[in-house]
Amino acid sequence: MCGCTPIILTFDDGTSGQFNLIESGDQLVANPKSAVGIMEEFYKEHPDFGLNGTFYINGTSIFSGKGTVKERLEYLIDKGFEIGNHTNTHPYLNKSSSEEIKEEVGIVNNLVKELTGYEINSLALPYGISSKDYADLLAKGSYKDVEYENKIILLVGAEPALSSNNEKVNLQRLPRVRATGGNKRVDCDLYYWLDVMDKNPKMKYTRLENDSGDKLVD
Numbered sequence: 001m002c003g004c005t006p007i008i009l010t011f012d013d014g015t016s017g018q019f020n021l022i023e024s025g026d027q028l029v030a031n032p033k034s035a036v037g038i039m040e041e042f043y044k045e046h047p048d049f050g051l052n053g054t055f056y057i058n059g060t061s062i063f064s065g066k067g068t069v070k071e072r073l074e075y076l077i078d079k080g081f082e083i084g085n086h087t088n089t090h091p092y093l094n095k096s097s098s099e100e101i102k103e104e105v106g107i108v109n110n111l112v113k114e115l116t117g118y119e120i121n122s123l124a125l126p127y128g129i130s131s132k133d134y135a136d137l138l139a140k141g142s143y144k145d146v147e148y149e150n151k152i153i154l155l156v157g158a159e160p161a162l163s164s165n166n167e168k169v170n171l172q173r174l175p176r177v178r179a180t181g182g183n184k185r186v187d188c189d190l191y192y193w194l195d196v197m198d199k200n201p202k203m204k205y206t207r208l209e210n211d212s213g214d215k216l217v218d
Contacts, residue, residue: 005204009053020065056124059088059108070115090126106143129154163205
């Protein structure tokens with residue numbers, strides 16, 4: 001029997017440091033220096049860890065590098081990564097009208113669906129700021145007669161999210177922990193929370209399995 005605590009990796013803004021394609025012979029592959037390239041290499045050595053993550057993209061810049069936007073998105077999708085919505089232009093949604101919100105969410109949703117057929121179901125709020133008056137349109141709406149629905153809406157880094165089966169979890173305001181990179185520690189970043197959970201193990205969401213891989217308890 002073993003216990004494990006799941007971590008979901010999320011990336012905002014669709015930058016080339018997170019992922020970009022380069023030419024290798026007659027193929028397009030992930031740049032080994034990008035986050036995806038590093039994760040692929042780690043996965044080769046540790047296949048039990050999995051190869052997963054969600055990339056929250058803006059419509060104005062979707063990973064620079066080789067290949068078309070369609071090829072970049074399909075590469076990630078085919079590898080098992082998820083694509084999320086981070087709005088078209090990364091605006092302050094609390095200052096946006098209802099029509100602007102539908103446009104900001106709808107453009108990214110429609111583009112990804114048109115190019116790949118992929119259905120986006122989550123949104124990362126720019127700056128972690130929602131709309132007081134039009135929060136419902138962030139969760140569900142339509143743009144140019146194409147419907148969108150974000151079942152999960154993420155905030156900016158703050159604290160670990162509750163497990164999905166916790167009665168107090170709010171999937172429309174789901175917190176995240178920010179990873180600052182390097183060895184520099186910042187209040188409430190990943191290093192901070194790992195230390196806190198080590199000292200308070202009951203905070204951890206732990207999945208227990210028997211030797212055959214059957215889940216016993218969360």
